[in-house]
Amino acid sequence: DGGITQSPKYLFRKEGQNVTLSCEQNLNHDAMYWYRQDPGQGLRLIYYSQIVNDFQKGDIAEGYSVSREKKESFPLTVTSAQKNPTAFYLCASSMADIYLNTEAFFGQGTRLTVV
Amino acid sequence: KQEVTQIPAALSVPEGENLVLNCSFTDSAIYNLQWFRQDPGKGLTSLLLIQSSQREQTSGRLNASLDKSSGRSTLYIAASQPGDSATYLCAVSGGSQGNLIFGKGTKLSVKP
Numbered sequence: 001d002g003g004i005t006q007s008p009k010y011l012f013r014k015e016g017q018n019v020t021l022s023c024e025q026n027l028n029h030d031a032m033y034w035y036r037q038d039p040g041q042g043l044r045l046i047y048y049s050q051i052v053n054d055f056q057k058g059d060i061a062e063g064y065s066v067s068r069e070k071k072e073s074f075p076l077t078v079t080s081a082q083k084n085p086t087a088f089y090l091c092a093s094s095m096a097d098i099y100l101n102t103e104a105f106f107g108q109g110t111r112l113t114v115v
Numbered sequence: 116k117q118e119v120t121q122i123p124a125a126l127s128v129p130e131g132e133n134l135v136l137n138c139s140f141t142d143s144a145i146y147n148l149q150w151f152r153q154d155p156g157k158g159l160t161s162l163l164l165i166q167s168s169q170r171e172q173t174s175g176r177l178n179a180s181l182d183k184s185s186g187r188s189t190l191y192i193a194a195s196q197p198g199d200s201a202t203y204l205c206a207v208s209g210g211s212q213g214n215l216i217f218g219k220g221t222k223l224s225v226k227p
Contacts, residue, residue, distance in 0.1 A: 006158075033214055042119070042217040043204075058214065090158055092215075104149060104206075104215055106159040 002027050006091050006107035012115045013078065013085060021076045021110045023091035030095060032074035033104070036060060037088040046089075049074055078112065086114050117142045121205055121218035128195055129226050136190040136221045138205030143183045145209040150179050150190050153202045153220070162203075163190070195225045 004025045013019045025032065031050050035043040045058030049068040063082025068074055074093075078085045089110045095102035118141045128134050138148070147166045151159040163172045163179040165188070171180040178191040192199060202222045206215035 004158075035217075040219065042219045043206075043215075045214050048214055092159075103161055103164045104208075105161060106151075108158040109156075111156070 004091055004093055004105055004107035006089075006110050008110060009108065011110055011112045013112060014115060016080045018077055018079050019112065021078070021089055021091075021112070023074045023076065023107060024072055025074075025091075025093045025105075025107075026072060027093055027105065028071075029093035029105075030071070031093060032068070033092040033094075034058075034064075034066065034074070034076045035090045035092065037090060037109075043090065046076065085112055087112060117145075117207060117209060117216045119205060119207055119216055119218035121203075121221050123221060124219065125222040125224070127224040127226065130195060130197060132195050132225075134192050134195055134223070136192070136203050136205075136223070138188040138190070138218055140186045140188075140207050140216075142209065143186050145183065145207045147208045148179075148181055148188050149206050149208070149215065150177075150188075151204040151206065153204060155202075159204060192223075195223075197225045197227050199223060200225050 007022045033048040034046040037043050044060050046064050047066040049055035055066050055068050065077045091107045092104050094104040120139045122137045149164045150162045153159050165172050165181040176193040181188045202220040204220045206217045
């Protein structure tokens with residue numbers, strides 16, 4: 001069953017703590033993305049990766065870090081430097097070449113709450 | 116900078132009605148436009164992808180149109196059902212990053 005799996009579904013973070021959100025895909029897609037969704041706002045891009053071992057900052061990368069060691073995996077770490085991390089985080093993937101006009105697919109999201 | 120606007124922000128209709136959701140974007144240099152559905156607390160489900168060279172796409176009761184020159188897209192839902200209740204998001208792909216830029220969505224409620 002092909003798709004994108006995000007885990008955990010819910011995550012709680014204490015002040016000053018780093019947490020890592022998992023994103024795995026078995027669609028054989030080259031490109032992967034992390035978006036943040038806040039109430040009343042559209043999705044905003046945090047990081048993206050077009051190929052293994054390479055990634056680029058999106059519009060709101062401060063306080064976040066990523067790695068892309070495997071094609072299937074694109075974990076996102078929310079560091080203590082992110083002052084307002086409470087949000088819904090969505091991972092997506094697509095074929096890498098933007099000129100191919102390929103479809104983006106999303107995972108089911110991780111809701112992160114600071115406690 | 117590309118901006119995507121969706122109007123209305125919320126819409127409530129009786130079951131069986133045909134309806135149109137609107138999406139506009141400021142930069143016509145897009146590669147494609149995608150419509151998504153999001154249920155509360157869930158991820159996004161892709162509904163339709165329209166490539167920049169296309170005018171429309173259809174899937175079941177859904178029809179999406181694209182007019183690049185005017186920076187507009189519409190999502191037409193025929194014979195709406197309560198199960199269609201969700202937030203509908205429009206996103207365009209373009210620019211150097213190639214990532215999707217989203218509108219804030221239209222929250223649809225279909226009353227039985």
